[in-house]
Amino acid sequence: MEDTTTTTTTDNAVKPTTVATSKGKPKKEGSDKKVLVYSALLTLQYGSQPLISNRFIRREVIVTSSVLACEVAKVICAFAVLAFNGSLEKLCKDWSLLRALTFSGLPAAIYALQNSLLQISYKNLDSLTFSMLNQTKLFFTAFFGYMILRQKQSTQQIGALFLLIVAAVLLSIGEGTSKASRSRNPEEVLFYGIIPVLIASVLSGLASSLCQWASQVKKHSSYLMTIEMSIFGSLCLLASLSQSPDGIAMRKHGFFHGWTPLTLVPVVANALGGILVGLVTTYAGGVRKASLLDCIYLCVPGFVIVSALLVTALLQFVFDGKPPSPYCLVALPIVITSISIYQKYPYQIKKKEA
Numbered sequence: 001m002e003d004t005t006t007t008t009t010t011d012n013a014v015k016p017t018t019v020a021t022s023k024g025k026p027k028k029e030g031s032d033k034k035v036l037v038y039s040a041l042l043t044l045q046y047g048s049q050p051l052i053s054n055r056f057i058r059r060e061v062i063v064t065s066s067v068l069a070c071e072v073a074k075v076i077c078a079f080a081v082l083a084f085n086g087s088l089e090k091l092c093k094d095w096s097l098l099r100a101l102t103f104s105g106l107p108a109a110i111y112a113l114q115n116s117l118l119q120i121s122y123k124n125l126d127s128l129t130f131s132m133l134n135q136t137k138l139f140f141t142a143f144f145g146y147m148i149l150r151q152k153q154s155t156q157q158i159g160a161l162f163l164l165i166v167a168a169v170l171l172s173i174g175e176g177t178s179k180a181s182r183s184r185n186p187e188e189v190l191f192y193g194i195i196p197v198l199i200a201s202v203l204s205g206l207a208s209s210l211c212q213w214a215s216q217v218k219k220h221s222s223y224l225m226t227i228e229m230s231i232f233g234s235l236c237l238l239a240s241l242s243q244s245p246d247g248i249a250m251r252k253h254g255f256f257h258g259w260t261p262l263t264l265v266p267v268v269a270n271a272l273g274g275i276l277v278g279l280v281t282t283y284a285g286g287v288r289k290a291s292l293l294d295c296i297y298l299c300v301p302g303f304v305i306v307s308a309l310l311v312t313a314l315l316q317f318v319f320d321g322k323p324p325s326p327y328c329l330v331a332l333p334i335v336i337t338s339i340s341i342y343q344k345y346p347y348q349i350k351k352k353e354a
Contacts, residue, residue, distance in 0.1 A: 034279075042276040043304050045269055047311025050127035050134075051319065053119070053266040060258030063119045064237055064246040066267065070115065071230040071237075073271035078226040081275055091224050100228045103214035107207040107225075108232030114203040116237075117196040124193030127320075128328050129171055131312045132335050133197045135305065136168045138342060140205025148209045149217075156345035163338035167331040168198070174327025226274060305339050 057066055082088040121130060139161045145151040153161070172194050211229075214220040241247030249257065309332060317323055324332065 038276055038279045039304055042273065043307040043311060045273040045276060046304060047131070047308035048315055049266065049269060049273065050122060050130045050312060051315050052269060053122040054127055055319070056260070056262040056265050057119070057122065058258045058260070058263070059123055061263060062246050062249050062253075062255070062257055063116050064241065064244070065250065065255050065257070065259070066119055066263070067112065067115045068234055068237055069264075069267045070270045071112075071234045073267055074230045074274055075227050077271045077275045078223045078230075082223050087221075091221055095224070099220075101232075103218060103220045104225050104228035105232055107210045107214075108229035109236045110203050110207040110210075111229055112233035112236045114200045114207065115233075117200040117203070121193050121197040121200065124189055125197065126322065127316045128309070128313050128324055128332075129174075130193075130197060131309055132171055132328070132331055133168055133194065134201060135309075135335055135339065136164060136198060137201035137204040137208075138339065139164055140202045141208050142205075144205045144209035145212070148213055152347045154345050154347040157342050157347065160338045160341040160345075163334050163341075167334040167338065170327055170331045170334070174325055174331070309335060 079088065082091060118134075125133070142151075142153055142157070142161055146153070211222075211225060214225060215222050241250060313324055313328075313332065
């Protein structure tokens with residue numbers, strides 16, 4: 001028998017531990033490959049989502065109908081994962097309505113509103129601008145993480161968040177003054193493109209911190225939360241239809257007004273993206289090796305986001321024939337640098353604090 005090295009994580013540090021295997025190959029080699037495959041798929045999904053939403057969800061599609069369809073797809077995918085890993089029966093036995101409302105009710109309502117705002121913004125911004133503005137959620141996640149969970153930021157992380165805000169301001173100015181935007185109403189770009197995605201980033205930061213509190217502090221299952229939030233969020237949206245313009249449009253034209261078979265592509269892709277996030281987090285969190293893959297394992301979220309931004313820029317150029325604007329070309333390296341710094345220099349707990 002040979003000894004092979006795997007590692008465990010404590011306080012963001014990677015510490016090696018020795019385990020025995022009967023084969024010469026590392027015990028977790030299969031998991032290494034899974035992390036790379038899932039990360040690549042997540043990068044492709046994250047980078048292509050703005051583009052396929054822009055192309056396949058027509059402007060006539062009622063926003064609430066596409067959001068509700070996304071929630072249904074998420075529930076189906078989450079149930080499938082729980083059934084596959086054998087934890088569905090146990091979670092069903094332990095489930096209670098009060099616990100579900102306590103942990104998932106508020107985030108569900110917030111995410112429902114956020115998803116509606118994102119659907120509006122998709123239609124009024126180009127894919128790359130949308131993707132970079134959407135990264136401002138990192139700033140608001142850090143802010144609410146400190147307010148709710150008391151998660152502190154390192155000096156480098158604070159600097160990275162400042163860079164992200166600079167990029168967002170640059171993009172907002174550029175989108176309002178570029179030639180592409182002049183062909184549209186500038187007020188429409190601002191009020192139906194830029195502002196919705198920025199408000200959605202605020203809501204994303206708040207909901208993300210609430211979900212982190214529920215999953216890490218209260219040990220609530222992440223996939224179960226996905227199901228609960230999708231159901232509660234859908235109920236909130238359905239309740240709003242009685243008075244909202246979308247409700248009036250649905251009663252007049254029907255739920256699937258403006259839909260085509262291709263509209264299902266971004267709906268399903270969005271749901272699968274949530275499952276991929278769970279898989280990447282599970283395998284990257286459970287596997288650590290003293291190898292070249294360490295950099296990816298230690299900053300999977302940043303690695304995926306940065307790669308996805310490049311994928312978005314490439315796909316936008318290939319399929320739309322639209323090269324990035326000068327403002328995007330300046331903002332893109334700023335956003336990439338910001339995310340890389342933020343992931344590379346986490347706050348280190350001092351001995352006195354521990």
